[in-house]
Amino acid sequence: MTLIDIGANLTHSSYDADRDAVLARAAAQGVCQMIVTGSDAQESASAIALAHAHPCRLFATVGLHPHHAAHFDYVLSSQLTELAQDPAVVAIGECGLDYHRNFSPREAQLVAFRAQLELAVVSGKPVFLHLRDAQEDFMGVMREYASRISRGVAHCFTGQLQDMQQCLDLGLYIGITGWICDERRGAHLLEAVRYIPSDRLMIETDAPYLLPRTLRPRPASRRNEPGYLPEVLRVIAHARGESVEECAALTTANARRFFSLPDIKLQ
Numbered sequence: 001m002t003l004i005d006i007g008a009n010l011t012h013s014s015y016d017a018d019r020d021a022v023l024a025r026a027a028a029q030g031v032c033q034m035i036v037t038g039s040d041a042q043e044s045a046s047a048i049a050l051a052h053a054h055p056c057r058l059f060a061t062v063g064l065h066p067h068h069a070a071h072f073d074y075v076l077s078s079q080l081t082e083l084a085q086d087p088a089v090v091a092i093g094e095c096g097l098d099y100h101r102n103f104s105p106r107e108a109q110l111v112a113f114r115a116q117l118e119l120a121v122v123s124g125k126p127v128f129l130h131l132r133d134a135q136e137d138f139m140g141v142m143r144e145y146a147s148r149i150s151r152g153v154a155h156c157f158t159g160q161l162q163d164m165q166q167c168l169d170l171g172l173y174i175g176i177t178g179w180i181c182d183e184r185r186g187a188h189l190l191e192a193v194r195y196i197p198s199d200r201l202m203i204e205t206d207a208p209y210l211l212p213r214t215l216r217p218r219p220a221s222r223r224n225e226p227g228y229l230p231e232v233l234r235v236i237a238h239a240r241g242e243s244v245e246e247c248a249a250l251t252t253a254n255a256r257r258f259f260s261l262p263d264i265k266l267q
Contacts (some may be wrong), residue, residue: 001030001245001248002031002032002252002265003029003203003229003233003251003252004033004035004202004203004252004255004261005026005033005034005035005203005204006034006153006155006175006203006204006255007037007094007175007204007206008034008036008037008204008205008206008207008226009037009206009207009208009209010022010034010036010047010058011036011043011046011047012207012208014208015208015225022226022227023057025226025227026225026226026227026229028227029226029230030230030248031230032264032265033057033058033059033255033256033264034057034058035059035060035061035090035255035259036050036059037061037094037128038060038062038063038093038094039064039065039067039068039094040064040068040071041083044061044063044080045083047060048060048083048086048088051088051089052088055088056262057264059088059090060086060090061092061093061094062083062089062091062092063080063091063092063093063094063116064076064095064116065095065098066098066103066112066130067098067104068104069104069105069109069111069113070104070108071104072115077115077119080116081119084119085123090125090261091125091126091127091259092117092119092125093116093120093129093130093155094129094130094155095112095113095116095127095130096113096131096134096138097109097130097131097132097137097141098130098131098133098134100133100134101132106134113141114141114144114145117144117145117148117149120145120152121145121148121149124150125150126149126151126152127149127151127152127153128153128155129153129154129172130155130156131154131159131163132158135159135163139166139167139170142170142172143170146170146171152170152172153173153174153175153258154167154172154175155175155204155206156179156204156210157189158179158189160188161188161191161192161195164192164195165195168196168197173202173254173258174200174201174202175203175204176189176201176202176203176204176232177204177210178205178206178210178211178212178213178224178228178231178232180193180235180236180239181212181215181231181235182210182212182213189239190239191239193236194239194240199254201247201250202254202255202258203229203232203236203251203255204232205225205226205229205232206224207224207225207226208223209224211223211224212224214235215228215231233248
């Protein structure tokens with residue numbers, strides 16, 4: 001059984017002391033490939049460097065998270081455009097809207113979001129999307145670009161079923177994380193995940209965030225890592241009434257197709 005983690009923040013400083021061990025543990029759990037998320041120019045460059053150090057196993061996204069949208073300007077736009085040309089880059093993002101925390105003004109978020117969608121159009125690469133508490137504006141922007149982007153995934157989806165359906169109606173894929181393992185705030189996803197078409201579901205950890213609360217035994221650290229992806233898979237498969245093997249095969253095939261990844265086998 002092989003798995004692909006479509007969203008792991010492996011450039012995070014919490015991995016600096018044991019990043020190689022984290023990758024080894026992921027491989028031992030069948031996680032054969034990972035997409036390293038870029039959330040600003042510096043992290044995007046670091047994600048690319050990691051991908052170069054682990055060819056065919058790690059890949060990168062290039063983008064500006066909505067939390068940092070206030071810093072978007074011509075210089076940053078040029079940096080992202082240049083970084084996106086690297087062959088290790090398989091998607092544009094993480095980009096989108098976050099009205100939950102509003103770390104950047106909403107107008108700035110909209111400007112940065114549209115600019116990155118334009119980059120996705122020009123580059124022909126899919127988009128890695130962030131959406132939280134901004135459904136109306138997000139859908140409005142996405143409807144402008146849906147026919148021009150190649151593909152898009154609503155990464156770390158946490159919304160309600162009706163929000164998911166709107167994303168699916170636009171042709172988006174859905175990325176599910178350990179949020180579905182959280183009985184306090186993710187229980188609604190146990191039902192919603194059943195409605196994701198088999199060819200549009202992908203799985204991710206969003207590590208080091210969102211440690212699955214259903215992990216047993218519970219890890220001593222609250223830090224999440226890609227090696228815990230099988231637990232996310234297990235919960236999703238049970239909710240969908242599928243075997244773990246069936247769910248693994250379809251999510252891996254979807255990720256490989258979406259990001260145009262090579263087919264590899266772990267040794």
